[in-house]
Amino acid sequence: MNSRPTTRREFLKRTALGAAGATTAWRVASLGGTARADTYTSRVALTKGDDRADNAFRTLQVFKKEIAAAIGDRRVILKPNLVVHNVALACTHVDWLEGILEFLKSIGKTDVVIAESSATGATMTGFDNMGYLRFASKYAIKLMDLNQEGFAKAQVWYRASDSTPTTTLRISRMYLDPRNFIISATRMKTHNFSVVTLSLKNVAMSVPIVDSGKYWGQPGYKDDKWYGMHGDATAQVLMDNIYRLAKVYGIHPHLAVLDGYQGMQGDGPVSGYAVDPPQKLGIVSLDWVAADRVCVSLMAHDGYLLGDKGPYPACLNYCAQAGMGEWDINKIEVVGESIAGNVYNYTPHSTISSQLGLRTTPRE
Numbered sequence: 421m422n423s424r425p426t427t428r429r430e431f432l433k434r435t436a437l438g439a440a441g442a443t444t445a446w447r448v449a450s451l452g453g454t455a456r457a458d459t460y461t462s463r464v465a466l467t468k469g470d471d472r473a474d475n476a477f478r479t480l481q482v483f484k485k486e487i488a489a490a491i492g493d494r495r496v497i498l499k500p501n502l503v504v505h506n507v508a509l510a511c512t513h514v515d516w517l518e519g520i521l522e523f524l525k526s527i528g529k530t531d532v533v534i535a536e537s538s539a540t541g542a543t544m545t546g547f548d549n550m551g552y553l554r555f556a557s558k559y560a561i562k563l564m565d566l567n568q569e570g571f572a573k574a575q576v577w578y579r580a581s582d583s584t585p586t587t588t589l590r591i592s593r594m595y596l597d598p599r600n601f602i603i604s605a606t607r608m609k610t611h612n613f614s615v616v617t618l619s620l621k622n623v624a625m626s627v628p629i630v631d632s633g634k635y636w637g638q639p640g641y642k643d644d645k646w647y648g649m650h651g652d653a654t655a656q657v658l659m660d661n662i663y664r665l666a667k668v669y670g671i672h673p674h675l676a677v678l679d680g681y682q683g684m685q686g687d688g689p690v691s692g693y694a695v696d697p698p699q700k701l702g703i704v705s706l707d708w709v710a711a712d713r714v715c716v717s718l719m720a721h722d723g724y725l726l727g728d729k730g731p732y733p734a735c736l737n738y739c740a741q742a743g744m745g746e747w748d749i750n751k752i753e754v755v756g757e758s759i760a761g762n763v764y765n766y767t768p769h770s771t772i773s774s775q776l777g778l779r780t781t782p783r784e
Contacts, residue, residue: 427474427477427478459750459751460751460752460753461746461751461752462705462707462709462710462745462746462751462752462753463483463705463707463710463752463753463754463755464703464704464705464707464710464711464714464752464753464754464755465479465480465482465483465702465703465704465705465754465755465756466479466701466702466703466714466754466755466756466757466758466759466762467479467482467701467702467756467757468699468700468701468702468756468757468762469700469702470700471515472513472515472516472519472679472681472682472700473515473516473518473519473522474519475516475519475679475681475700475701475702476515476516476517476518476519476520476523476677476679476702477519477520477522477523477526478702479677479702479703479704479756480519480520480523480677480704481523482704482755482756483704483705483706484523484526484527486706487527487675487706488527488528488529490601490674490675490706491527491529491601492601494599494600494601495531495532495533495599495600495601496524496529496531496532496533496600496601496603497532497533497535497564497594497600497601497602497603498517498520498521498532498533498534498535498561498603498605499534499535499536499602499603499604499605499606499622499623499626499673500512500516500517500534500536500550500552500605500606501536501605501606501607501609501617501622501689502536502538502543502546502547502550503538503539503540503617503625503689503690504538504539504540504541504689504690505538505540505541505542505543505545505546505549505550506541506545506546506549507690508550509682509684509692509693509694510609510684510688510689510690510692511546511550511607512550512605512606512607512679513550513607513679513681513682514550514551514552514554516605516607516677516679516681517534517552517555517605518555520603520605520677521555521559521561525559530559530560532559532561532562533561533562533563533564534547534552534555534561534562534563534564535563535564535565535566535569535594535626536564536565536566536626537565537566537567537592537626537627537628537629537630537645539625539630539645539646540690541635542565542632542635543565543566543567544563544565547563564594566592566594566626566627566629567592567629567630567631567632568632569592569593569594570592570593570594571590571591571592571593571629572590572591572593572596573588573589573590573591574588574589574591574664574665574668574669575587575588575589576589576648576649576651576660576661576664576665577651577657577660577661577664577783578651578652578657579651579652579657580652580654580656580657580660580779585664587648587651588648589627589628589644589648589649590628590629590642590644590648591627591628591629591644591665591669591671592626592627592628592629595623595627595669595671596669596670596671601674601675602623602672602673602674602675603673603674603675603676603677604619604620604622604623604673604675604676604677604678604708605622605677605678605679606618606619606622606678606679607678607679607680607681607682607683607684608678608679608680608683608684608715608718608719608766609683609684609685609688609689609692610684610685610686610687610688610689610692610719610766610767610768610769611688611689611769612687612688612689612769612771612775613650613655613658613775614655614658614659614662614733614734614735614775615721615724615732615733615768615769615772615775615776616688616715616716616719616721616733616766617688617689618676618678618711618712618715618716618733618736619673619676619677619678619708619711619712620662620666620672620673620708620709620712620735620736620739621662621733621735622673623671623672623673624649624661624662624665624666624671624672624735625645625649625662627649627665627671628644628645628648628649629642629644629645630642630643630644630645631643649661654774655734655774655775655778656734656778656779658735659733659734659735659738659778660735660738660782660783662735663734663735663738663739663742663782663783664784666735666739666742666744667738667739667742667744667782667784668784672708672739672744673708674706674708675704675705675706675708676703676704676705676706676707676708676711676712677702677703677704678702678703678704678711678712678715679702680699680700680701680702680703680715680718681698681699681700681701681702682694682695682698682699682700683695683698683699683719683764683766685766685767685768686767686768686769686770687769687770688769692769695764695766699718699762699764701718701757701762703715703718707745707746707752708745709736709739709740709744709745709746709747710745710746710747710752712733712736713736713740713746713747713749713752714749714752714754714759716732716733716736717749717759717763718759718762718763718764719763719764719765719766720763720764720765720766721766721768722749724776728777729776729777730776730777730778730779730780731778731780732776734778734779734780737780738781738782741781741782742782
């Protein structure tokens, strides 16, 4: 009797041999897990290994049944991060996506789209530069530029002092379709407005529409990602707007699959430098708030969470207060690797002082 494959290599070997048949109860190798406690309200899988694709595959395996049930018959939208389309360290690594796609294949999910809206260049150019085009034929998936798929409208904040949202934002219509299941797949990075880029921010910042004319020097283009979402260009407004998209419009990940193999520190999300040595981690949870919260600890930034510095990142804390996920690290069961044994002290962005001391409760 065959056991289920617990690594990507084993799955690929079984697939190549055409192995099939009954399977036994299984448990992910080296991930033993911990005993549940009544105080836990969320679970996050944390793995470590030398193969980035295998890390993604193994970490997802921890919640295989739960993920398959959550997806059901919905189309999977795999959202990488291509904030700048020609800086590899700023982008989701191609091997991380491959591990996710192999996992989806293992649970019979083939209706998959890789979707993005790059902030600083043409999205399709980014797909090409980062090696994503090979997926189109290998996995029969679609590559989607969110700026070209139609839009709806949303109201967001412009100033922290405004009493009502006054800015009309064009947002990707794809995120409003309940038939889509959103997987956020980004590497851990520092940021110049939100302290870090994690699963929630990765999704939220792909929502606003950018006219393609921006990238070809055409006059009259509109850029709702910068001139709308960022409001008056303060950290508080961006945090409010990310939270508003999640709470009011329901735009957030359904599954967080965070690449902690090689993070970016310093002046991220574009001009930072590599964490050295790399942490070689994978982080997965159906509670995306909890997954992001675990990453905060892995980046050694818990000092930004309390006291006069305010919540960090504020938008994530606001979502937790609204009941979207678990923020309290003591109520999150980490399965597999321990947080304590895998912390790296990420150097924050040089503008960190302007990103702290924000409102401790959501505006609405």
